[in-house]
Amino acid sequence: MANEYVLRIPAKLEGMDVILAFVSYLLDINGCSAKARTQLRIAVEELYVNVTLYAYPDGDGWAEIRGSVEDGVVTFKLIDAGRPFDPLAKEDPDIMLSGEERGIGGLGIFMVKNTMDEMAYEYRDGCNRLTLRKQLN
Numbered sequence: 001m002a003n004e005y006v007l008r009i010p011a012k013l014e015g016m017d018v019i020l021a022f023v024s025y026l027l028d029i030n031g032c033s034a035k036a037r038t039q040l041r042i043a044v045e046e047l048y049v050n051v052t053l054y055a056y057p058d059g060d061g062w063a064e065i066r067g068s069v070e071d072g073v074v075t076f077k078l079i080d081a082g083r084p085f086d087p088l089a090k091e092d093p094d095i096m097l098s099g100e101e102r103g104i105g106g107l108g109i110f111m112v113k114n115t116m117d118e119m120a121y122e123y124r125d126g127c128n129r130l131t132l133r134k135q136l137n
Contacts, residue, residue, distance in 0.1 A: 002068040004067070005025075005026055005066065006064065007065050007066075008062055009062065010060075010062055010063075011051050011052045011055060011061040011080060013052050013053075015052075016045065016048065019044060019063075019065060022065060022067070023040060023067065023076070026067040026069065030069040030136055031137075032074065032137070033137045036136055039115040039116075039134065040074065040076070040134055042111070042112075043111075043112040043132060044065065044078070044132075046111065046112055047087070047109075047112060048063060048065075051063045051078070054082070054083070055080045055081075055082020055083055055128070056080075061081060062080065063080050064077075064078070064079040065078055066079070069136065073134065073136065074133070074134055075132070075133050076131070076132045077129060077130070078128075078130045078131075078132075079127050079129050080128050081127050085128060086123070086128075087113075087130065088119060088121045090109055112132070115134075116132045116133065116134050117133050117134045118131075118133040118134075119133075
């Protein structure tokens with residue numbers, strides 16, 4: 001069983017540096033490749049921003065990230081108690097359309113879905129739980 005690192009902070013944009021330092025630390029101590037490191041940092045950043053902007057309509061809430069590495073695979077779990085939202089159920093944008101035709105939103109989640117090896121979502125115990133998995137190298 002891999003060690004699981006846990007960080008819970010207020011769901012505010014100002015917490016981005018703390019979240020990314022947490023992600024970087026776990027990846028660095030486990031010898032993550034530069035490409036996977038970049039993809040994972042961008043994915044977590046995109047998902048954390050979505051939580052801070054949309055999960056809590058009243059503006060008060062928390063975000064938790066859990067990270068572990070086992071057999072060369074990193075797992076990050078992002079958890080919040082905001083409005084239920086399954087990003088995997090969102091239809092992928094048509095990237096062949098111009099920005100005006102396509103409309104706003106959806107590209108970040110689309111990018112995350114296309115850079116992770118595996119993603120899973122569940123809403124349980126009043127919380128959104130999004131799991132990301134990716135090979136370190």
